[in-house]
Amino acid sequence: xxxxxxxxxxxxxxxxxxxxxxxxxxxxxxxxxxxxxxxxxxxxxxxxxxxxxxxxxxxxxxxxxxxxxxxxxxxxxxxxxxxxxxxxxxxxxxxxxxxxxxxxxxxxxxxxxxxxxxxxxxxxxxxxxxxxxxxxxxxxxxxxxxxxxxxxxxxxxxxxxxxxxxxxxxxxxxxxxxxxxxxxxxxxxxxxxxxxxxxxxxxxxxxxxxxxxxxxxxxxxxxxxxxxxxxxxxxxxxxxxxxxxxxxxxxxxxxxxxxxxxxxxxxxxxxxxxxxxxxxxxxxxxxxxxxxxxxxxxxxxxxxxxxxxxxxxxxxxxxxxxxxxxxxxxxxxxxxxxxxxxxxxxxxxxxx
Amino acid sequence: xxxxxxxxxxxxxxxxxxxxxxxxxxxxxxxxxxxxxxxxxxxxxxxxxxxxxxxxxxxxxxxxxxxxxxxxxxxxxxxxxxxxxxxxxxxxxxxxxxxxxxxxxxxxxxxxxxxxxxxxxxxxxxxxxxxxxxxxxxxxxxxxxxxxxxxxxxxxxxxxxxxxxxxxxxxxxxxxxxxxxxxxxxxxxxxxxxxxxxxxxxxxxxxxxxxxxxxxxxxxxxxxxxxxxxxxxxxxxxxxxxxxxxxxxxxxxxxxxxxxxxxxxxxxxxxxxxxxxxxxxxxxxxxxxxxxxxxxxxxxxxxxxxxxxxxxxxxxxxxxxxxxxxxxxxxxxxxxxxxxxxxxxxxxxxxxxxxxxxxxxxxxxxxxxxxxxxxxxxxxxxxxxxxxxxxxxxxxxxxxxxxxxxxxxxxxxxxxxxxxxxxxxxxxxxxxxxxxxxxxxxxxxxxxxxxxxxxxxxxxxxxxxxxxxxxxxxxxxxxxxxxxxxxxxxxxxxxxxxxxxxxxxxxxxxxxxxxxxxxxxx
Numbered sequence: 001x002x003x004x005x006x007x008x009x010x011x012x013x014x015x016x017x018x019x020x021x022x023x024x025x026x027x028x029x030x031x032x033x034x035x036x037x038x039x040x041x042x043x044x045x046x047x048x049x050x051x052x053x054x055x056x057x058x059x060x061x062x063x064x065x066x067x068x069x070x071x072x073x074x075x076x077x078x079x080x081x082x083x084x085x086x087x088x089x090x091x092x093x094x095x096x097x098x099x100x101x102x103x104x105x106x107x108x109x110x111x112x113x114x115x116x117x118x119x120x121x122x123x124x125x126x127x128x129x130x131x132x133x134x135x136x137x138x139x140x141x142x143x144x145x146x147x148x149x150x151x152x153x154x155x156x157x158x159x160x161x162x163x164x165x166x167x168x169x170x171x172x173x174x175x176x177x178x179x180x181x182x183x184x185x186x187x188x189x190x191x192x193x194x195x196x197x198x199x200x201x202x203x204x205x206x207x208x209x210x211x212x213x214x215x216x217x218x219x220x221x222x223x224x225x226x227x228x229x230x231x232x233x234x235x236x237x238x239x240x241x242x243x244x245x246x247x248x249x250x251x252x253x254x255x256x257x258x259x260x261x262x263x264x265x266x267x268x269x270x271x272x273x274x275x276x277x278x279x280x281x282x283x284x285x286x287x288x289x290x291x292x293x294x295x296x297x298x299x300x301x302x303x304x305x306x307x308x309x310x311x312x313x314x315x316x317x318x319x320x321x322x323x324x325x326x327x328x329x330x331x332x333x334x335x336x337x338x339x340x341x342x343x344x345x346x347x348x349x350x351x352x
Numbered sequence: 353x354x355x356x357x358x359x360x361x362x363x364x365x366x367x368x369x370x371x372x373x374x375x376x377x378x379x380x381x382x383x384x385x386x387x388x389x390x391x392x393x394x395x396x397x398x399x400x401x402x403x404x405x406x407x408x409x410x411x412x413x414x415x416x417x418x419x420x421x422x423x424x425x426x427x428x429x430x431x432x433x434x435x436x437x438x439x440x441x442x443x444x445x446x447x448x449x450x451x452x453x454x455x456x457x458x459x460x461x462x463x464x465x466x467x468x469x470x471x472x473x474x475x476x477x478x479x480x481x482x483x484x485x486x487x488x489x490x491x492x493x494x495x496x497x498x499x500x501x502x503x504x505x506x507x508x509x510x511x512x513x514x515x516x517x518x519x520x521x522x523x524x525x526x527x528x529x530x531x532x533x534x535x536x537x538x539x540x541x542x543x544x545x546x547x548x549x550x551x552x553x554x555x556x557x558x559x560x561x562x563x564x565x566x567x568x569x570x571x572x573x574x575x576x577x578x579x580x581x582x583x584x585x586x587x588x589x590x591x592x593x594x595x596x597x598x599x600x601x602x603x604x605x606x607x608x609x610x611x612x613x614x615x616x617x618x619x620x621x622x623x624x625x626x627x628x629x630x631x632x633x634x635x636x637x638x639x640x641x642x643x644x645x646x647x648x649x650x651x652x653x654x655x656x657x658x659x660x661x662x663x664x665x666x667x668x669x670x671x672x673x674x675x676x677x678x679x680x681x682x683x684x685x686x687x688x689x690x691x692x693x694x695x696x697x698x699x700x701x702x703x704x705x706x707x708x709x710x711x712x713x714x715x716x717x718x719x720x721x722x723x724x725x726x727x728x729x730x731x732x733x734x735x736x737x738x739x740x741x742x743x744x745x746x747x748x749x750x751x752x753x754x755x756x757x758x759x760x761x762x763x764x765x766x767x768x769x770x771x772x773x774x775x776x777x778x779x780x781x782x783x784x785x786x787x788x789x790x791x792x793x794x795x796x797x798x799x800x801x802x803x804x805x806x807x808x809x810x811x812x813x814x815x816x817x818x819x820x821x822x823x824x825x826x827x828x829x830x831x832x833x834x835x836x837x838x839x840x841x842x843x844x845x846x847x848x849x850x851x852x853x854x855x856x857x858x859x860x861x862x863x864x865x866x867x868x869x870x871x872x873x874x
Contacts (some may be wrong), residue, residue: 017478055594113596167455170389209452217729218729218730219719219720219725219728219729222719222730226705228715229705229707229708230701230702230704230705230706232392232701232702233701233702233703233704233705233716234704234705235664235684236662236664236684236694236696236702236718237684237716238683238684238688238717239685239716240683240685327567
């Protein structure tokens with residue numbers, strides 16, 4: 001789309017608005033500092049460790065980017081659905097199914113074929129996630145069942161099903177409930193030696209570009225946006241709303257599944273319980289704060305990953321309770337959301 | 353100009369109201385005398401509602417003073433207005449449909465008892481008020497089950513319950529049958545007789561003449577003066593309101609073409625949103641080149657009819673045949689492909705996507721075909737070229753930019769976007785559902801001209817409208833819809849507003865049946 005010259009005041013306003021999350025996020029660190037010092041930790045020191053933990057070395061940055069890989073793809077998955085006003089809260093479950101798909105491909109005979117294997121693993125992850133998301137999509141289209149309830153509940157189904165597989169049919173020999181390792185040929189290549197940063201980050205970046213093109217340039221994207229913006233107008237003008245919903249969920253679940261397959265193929269090289277520490281839920285926040293727009297989602301995913309990586313290092317180094325690190329994450333979230341709320345409501349106040 | 357010796361109960365002096373660059377009220381003076389019905393006349397967008405919102409505490413004027421009962425007041429919110437004895441009944445009712453009449457009336461009032469509501473004493477007061485002013489309504493009825501006229505009575509009772517003495521009515525007759533209108537006017541007369549003062553916002557001249565003591569005319573935010581109603585007449589008020597004389601289309605005589613049938617509806621039945629059979633065995637025929645007006649009070653199956661034809665609602669029985677093909681229950685897309693264009697009832701809600709640009713809105717129905725897209729990608733250059741052509745052809749103004757959201761555009765121009773898209777389809781059948789709702793006279797005339805032009809080009813036009821004047825002005829035939837049935841079909845020559853009014857209210861047997869032509873002979 002060609003952009004038209006915009007009034008400069010408007011641009012200033014938009015810039016000011018986009019600064020708000022950073023300001024409120026900063027405020028969260030101030031409040032977090034008070035809590036840290038009340039727990040007997042020097043907050044400045046703690047934050048230094050956090051920043052070092054997130055960006056301070058190649059290893060630290062790589063770790064942040066590994067987390068970004070997951071959060072970005074999942075954030076995009078949720079954003080695509082939200083853009084169509086489908087409230088897919090099931091990215092976590094779709095991730096686990098995608099991880100299962102990736103694992104099965106990586107364990108199968110194809111998993112031993114060089115070069116082809118990781119590609120098949122990723123595609124299998126997409127396919128499994130996509131298929132799993134057809135349950136809420138079909139229920140919504142055919143019976144009008146609210147997708148929020150179905151996707152939330154299917155998270156438990158997916159997690160428990162994977163847990164069953166890892167304790168039973170897919171359990172590797174030994175005491176721990178792990179799956180066997182996938183063929184080494186199925187592993188995603190590592191980009192930086194001595195780190196866990198795999199080619200997954202490239203897939204994530206590609207996904208962001210892909211989602212951008214899909215949503216803003218293609219016919220399908222136009223349909224998805226139309227259904228999301230005004231479902232009545234979409235129906236009235238002859239769009240096939242049911243088809244759009246199915247496609248949207250297919251893409252959303254597929255991306256989430258792909259994130260799962262990347263965790264298997266790029267990070268763990270097998271399937272374990274808790275392969276995702278709730279990334280699928282954090283992704284909802286990433287999509288919302290990123291305004292469901294690929295650029296925004298990318299930025300938010302990176303910052304959130306840095307926050308996760310940094311606070312992990314902080315509690316390991318300083319020996320502060322995990323809960324304190326999590327409190328800090330929660331504070332950032334709450335503050336940014338409150339900032340958003342003020343942005344949204346303020347214009348109504350000023351009208352008087 | 354009228355001079356009064358009694359001091360006014362409300363005086364608005366030098367009110368100026370601005371929204372951005374738009375001056376909605378420009379140094380307006382308005383006074384209300386105790387015991388009168390004062391009509392506030394003007395076209396849509398003349399500033400009537402803005403002026404009354406100032407008095408009701410919804411907007412703060414840039415300049416000007418408000419005096420109520422001789423005291424200068426500063427209204428911060430409607431609560432302040434209610435405190436002063438001013439109430440407003442809005443055009444769209446603010447009622448909770450699932451609650452009873454009493455509950456709707458007492459909501460928001462400070463209860464006299466701490467925990468439990470004193471429903472029975474409230475009921476007594478409501479019954480007393482209904483008797484006093486002739487507002488018949490059952491206090492225990494669920495509001496959702498009441499007719500529009502009855503709901504309006506609830507709104508008025510809600511105001512009276514708060515012991516007000518100044519009542520503002522915003523376009524109170526827009527949803528009423530002629531009979532309900534008459535009973536409303538009687539109520540208003542009895543209210544002023546008992547000491548209330550009423551401001552009556554309207555754009556209908558007959559209503560001004562029928563009910564008001566005095567009238568103030570607004571145009572483009574300016575007051576053109578206050579007159580005693582008995583000293584003026586409809587045509588001079590119309591000239592003031594519009595700034596020119598009205599050309600009535602009723603005088604326009606179109607060579608009536610007897611084209612071939614483009615649409616046949618045979619015994620259609622359909623459910624409404626509450627799964628109740630709402631269209632009942634409805635049949636009608638539409639010929640190419642004619643405008644068939646569907647008159648009726650809101651909520652008698654108009655939306656359901658339009659939706660069944662366009663494929664947005666399933667018919668449970670019957671057939672719709674368009675241009676010789678059975679299109680019953682086909683997808684909206686394939687019905688459009690078969691020759692339907694459809695101007696929906698609500699352009700903001702259905703006709704357009706407000707966050708989309710003008711160009712995107714224009715291709716909502718055709719984005720997936722050549723030349724607007726290839727196999728996968730949209731071709732924005734061709735889409736924009738098409739948009740520029742439609743902007744020219746339909747004289748769309750106030751475009752914020754071909755790729756900027758249309759949200760900020762005026763109602764008339766938004767409707768032109770819908771017209772541009774729908775009419776450029778070269779349809780065989782055009783459904784126009786309330787196509788001029790909320791538009792000013794200029795835009796209304798434009799829409800009417802476009803509909804007439806379509807009919808002249810051989811398109812069968814189905815004009816479903818709540819505005820009876822509009823139907824009388826441009827239709828060739830008029831059918832009256834009541835409770836999902838066609839009560840009768842008239843040729844325009846035989847159309848008589850009283851008979852149509854009675855049919856709209858469902859009173860069939862009182863009509864002289866010789867003048868009602870059932871169906872339509874080919």
